[in-house]
Amino acid sequence: MYPDVMLFVNGQWQPAADGGSLDVVNPATEEVIGQVARAGQADLDKALDAASTAFATWRITSPLERGKTMRRAAELLRERADHIAGIMTREQGKPLAQARAETLGAADTIDWFAGEAQRTYGQLVPARQPDVQQQVSKRPVGVVAAFTPWNFPINQVVRKLSAALAAGCTIIVKGPEETPGSPAELVRAFADAGVPAGVINLVYGVPADISEYLIPHPKVAKISFTGSTPVGKHLAALAGQHMKRATMELGGHAPVLVFEDADLDVAAREMALAKFRNAGQVCIAPTRFLIQDAVYDTFIDKFAAEVRALRQGDGLDEGTTIGPMIHGRGRDNIEAFVNDAVEKGAQVVTGGKRGEGKGFFFEPTVLKDVPASARAWSEEPFGPVALFQSFSEYDEAVAEANRLPFGLAAYAYARDHRLVAALGRDVECGMLTINHNGLGLPEAPFGGIKDSGYGTEGGSEAIESYLELRYVTQAAR
Known part of the structure; x- marks a missing residue:
């Protein structure tokens, strides 16, 4: 009751x-x-x-x-x-x-x-x-x-x-x-x-x-x-x-930087859980995935497999791992973002549609090759959609991570110690978590910079x- x-x-x-x-x-x-x-x-x-x-x-x-x-x-x-x-x-x-x-x-x-x-x-x-x-x-x-x-x-x-x-x-x-x-x-x-x-x-x-x-x-x-x-x-x-x-x-629009030497299995599993927790309605949700060229397709395949394993439904039902969005407005906004991205050249890897019947459901969605002109690439899509682009060099990835006026959270996966140290210096955000998801703990700062x-x-x-x-x-x- x-x-x-x-x-x-x-x-x-x-x-x-x-x-x-x-x-x-x-x-x-x-x-x-x-x-x-x-x-x-x-x-x-x-x-x-x-x-x-x-x-x-x-x-x-x-x-x-x-x-x-x-x-x-x-x-x-x-x-x-x-x-x-x-x-x-x-x-x-x-x-x-x-x-x-x-x-x-x-x-x-x-x-x-x-x-x-x-x-x-x-x-x-x-x-x-x-x-x-x-x-x-x-x-x-x-x-x-x-x-x-x-x-x-x-x-x-x-x-x-x-x-x-x-x-x-x-x-x-x-x-x-x-x-x-x-x-x-x-x-x-x-x-x-x-x-x-x-x-x-x-x-x-x-x-x-x-x-x-x-x-x-x-x-x-x-x-x-x-x-x-x-x-x-x-x-x-x-x-x-x-x-x-x-x-x-x-608000935020958290970037995820995945480099070619990263543990892709760990990154895909952790980031899929973080992205679609609470149906993606999370201010620190990883959203803009920047994946190095050499592992771009491999990582997307691993990530999409994790997403397809999610079970969407009423949160009261046993086995449900992703519930509905909070209201119809939010679902409509996500649908508009997805349609805009696809019209501009993005490819749907999985999901992409609103649920059928009652409830404010939208399928957990993965879009790859999202163009910079897509609205979702610059405006925060507060819902269950993950956006993917590839990059070649470190400077290119960091420039894109820092491009937006938001600076709440960011994520990165890499093994090279010098590169990891550089990320801590160069990525503009209030919270950066590298090689694991370590945000939101009571004993750690929680907040952003810039427009966040x-x-x-x-x-x-x-x-x-x-x-x-x-x-x-x-x-x-």
Whole structure:
């Protein structure tokens, strides 16, 4: 069963003040499975008041106690993983195994940030006079407004939520209307673990209305957004107008560079899994495959064999390894990208068509010899399509990898140590993983450069954007 989802404001689950709601649709069946409350301005004002009031006490709660409460939430999430996975699969479409892995991964993220709460160190600055002490400390910035997408309903929330709470901030999360049930269960775990009322507030509604109200509001001190580059630029500009701190994790178009000395079997297996995880609806999904001439056809054959072994269907069905896309718009966009590429000379190796019958399915698709003029080669195809071109020389591959304004993630496979070292220097991205898929770990930075945003939501640096420096100097008198 799928639960109707309410707002969580000041420690209470409640409907919208005006009674508004939105439909929640199962993307595998196109059936309405529930309702989510749609917040209006009155609900946002209540959340702002609650978060602002709670900040006064949460900010002075010791990091040790904050960490203990967070770890209790992590344990509750692990205990409830199977239940939450069922909710996520119904609303988002991903296979149960992937939904469960996302939930358990979120618990690891909470544990990581619980530890970071006790590592927000300051410093003493040596003074010029013997009777002066100069101290630098880190303090929570205040109320955070976080905006999260539907592709990883828990994972996208938990990074922002955990960092904020560990730092001593309070938060208002604008969750994804398409997939509201699993973020609500995440928040429920925190509430049941004993997080005080008002520290966490969860709202849903019309995205533009909520962001345009929360970002300029004087009670909000920091913004964190995950989503498309055009929306991110707009929200970053709005935050800048009001001198609000902002973390932006935006779109990508990740290149994959496979050199002739690479282990092709490992590369094909790992990249096929990464590309078609979550039906390709992943900001760091490997998408532009640049394969050296000598192994171009061989690698495509190996990769296509991995893709053909995927089983597409309802995520609740045993054996399903790739589910539907989240909605019809996304499927239509992928179909348009594929048709455009084929019209311009690309060849379909496998897939290439939308599914038949109910559900927003599109076949996992591999296109080779994709021309540079194809839209998908420059515009992010957020879905289950992999694009292939060949290259001859190192400089040619790196130039293409760096050509686009995006700089989120990149992948490479090679054995030559000098070449591997050069890739780390030359490929322009926030995250580069070589000879394995090692992205998205709580202890590692997660973020991009260029039009893919700024700031990180992983690693020891992630908590820094939720803290402000305070310098106190005093003389003995």
